[in-house]
Amino acid sequence: NSEFIKKILNKLLDNALKFTRKGSITCGYSIDPKQIKFFVKDTGSGIEKSKLETIFKIFNQEDVSMTREYEGSGLGLSIAKAMARLLDGDINVTSKKGKGSEFILTIPNNTHTVHALNNHTKFYGEDKPLVLVAEDEKLNFLLIKALLDSLDYNYIRAVNGLVAVDYCKYHPNISLVLMDIQMPVMNGIEATKEIRKFRPDLPIIATTAYAQTGDRIKFLKAGCNDYISKPIKRKKLLEVFSNYIDS
Numbered sequence: 001n002s003e004f005i006k007k008i009l010n011k012l013l014d015n016a017l018k019f020t021r022k023g024s025i026t027c028g029y030s031i032d033p034k035q036i037k038f039f040v041k042d043t044g045s046g047i048e049k050s051k052l053e054t055i056f057k058i059f060n061q062e063d064v065s066m067t068r069e070y071e072g073s074g075l076g077l078s079i080a081k082a083m084a085r086l087l088d089g090d091i092n093v094t095s096k097k098g099k100g101s102e103f104i105l106t107i108p109n110n111t112h113t114v115h116a117l118n119n120h121t122k123f124y125g126e127d128k129p130l131v132l133v134a135e136d137e138k139l140n141f142l143l144i145k146a147l148l149d150s151l152d153y154n155y156i157r158a159v160n161g162l163v164a165v166d167y168c169k170y171h172p173n174i175s176l177v178l179m180d181i182q183m184p185v186m187n188g189i190e191a192t193k194e195i196r197k198f199r200p201d202l203p204i205i206a207t208t209a210y211a212q213t214g215d216r217i218k219f220l221k222a223g224c225n226d227y228i229s230k231p232i233k234r235k236k237l238l239e240v241f242s243n244y245i246d247s
Contacts, residue, residue, distance in 0.1 A: 161191030
């Protein structure tokens with residue numbers, strides 16, 4: 001039960017992070033004799049009332065035009081709801097367009113669940129570093145995701161440089177950025193320059209499949225701490241984390 005609860009909350013928090021460019025995200029829980037309620041509340045973009053019933057469907061998106069910018073929240077929410085039902089619980093949402101959303105996970109109260117809460121009070125981002133993966137290509141992201149999963153790191157994804165800048169601006173718990181250089185809307189070089197204006201000490205590692213002579217100097221001049229060639233190897237990623245996060 002404890003692992004299911006953590007995974008569900010991670011998905012709800014990840015969803016809140018994706019859609020809250022500024023403002024706040026609040027989470028917590030309450031316990032009564034019959035049930036336990038967890039809530040994740042944000043001041044993000046919100047969801048239209050007419051679409052609230054469909055947001056848990058796989059790959060459904062509040063706005064189709066946002067699908068590329070904010071990758072696949074529907075899948076995470078549908079999985080979270082399915083997991084909640086395996087615990088004999090459910091997830092409900094209230095939202096107002098332009099004001100934010102509140103997701104409530106409700107599960108039956110029992111001794112095992114309360115014991116799990118007492119032993120797992122650290123949720124998303126508290127017990128291990130949070131890595132921002134700025135990567136527009138889905139396959140590349142999935143490869144990096146597999147590496148981060150194997151290393152037990154938290155991560156969030158930005159699919160262009162502009163979103164990466166916003167994430168770094170409004171989420172100070174980000175410990176390191178893996179910055180793809182070639183991205184739409186705003187490339188990795190420009191995004192790094194913007195991030196350096198307000199996060200001068202945040203480790204930013206350029207990632208590119210097309211490194212040429214002189215590129216390393218260009219990346220460093222833009223504000224990157226280092227760079228990794230794609231495809232990224234686990235050994236190299238461990239080395240980077242050792243140098244910039246774990247040191």
